[in-house]
Amino acid sequence: MDRIAQATQEIGRCLRKARSGAGRTLAEVAAKAGVSEGFLSKLERGQAAASIANLIQLADTLGLGLHELFVNDAAPAKTRLALHRAGGKHAEVAATGYRWRHLGGGAPLDRMEVFHLVFPRRDGMKAMVSHPGQEHCYVLSGEVRFFVGDAEHRLGPGDGILIDSQQPHRAENAGRGQAHVLMTVARPAEASDAPDWWHLSTSIRAQETGR
Secondary structure, eight states: OOOHHHHHHHHHHHHHHHHHHOOOOHHEEEEEEEEHHHHHHHHTTSSOOOHHHHHHHHHHTTTTGGGSSSOOOOOOOSSSSSOOEEEEEEEOOOOTTEEEEEEEOOTOOSSSEEEEEEEOOSSSOSBOOSSEEEEEEEESOOOEEEEETTTEEEOOOTTTEEEEEOOEEEEOOOOOOOOOEEEEEETTTTTSSSOBBBBTTTOOOOOTOOO
């Protein structure tokens, strides 16, 4: 089994476990996440690949962080120390080209979460997303077009943007090569759930599978 097929099956198992554990039906979760019941059923069985938009919406519906859809070791309730080294591996969101590496945070009692995102050259994020909290994006290399409401901001290496993430927003690659971005997501103090990556968080290619 190749890496993408294995990741697809792992994601399906996590989604099914979270949905069943919450006592929710396929129809209920699919309707709230904006996908078809048939697509969600196939996804849970590892028979379909999801766009990042689908994964974001499903994670949001089930109260999960994006990183929770991938197999990892059990995390403590609050991060005391998280060390990451250069050269760490990035997970790929099947069928999208987006890659990400979780650098720290995201435990139930953490207030922030940090990711290294790699934007593909094509197939940018098309749907706007919003979620409680704040987020900051710092461009390490490449160029990124960041949309907040009706405003567009073009960011290059060394540029960054901090927003109240309740505002509709999205980001896409604006250059000819890959773009690398350091993203920090902070949840509001009153929130009981950790933020989901841009709400992991949100959506790319909303017209894709399952719509």
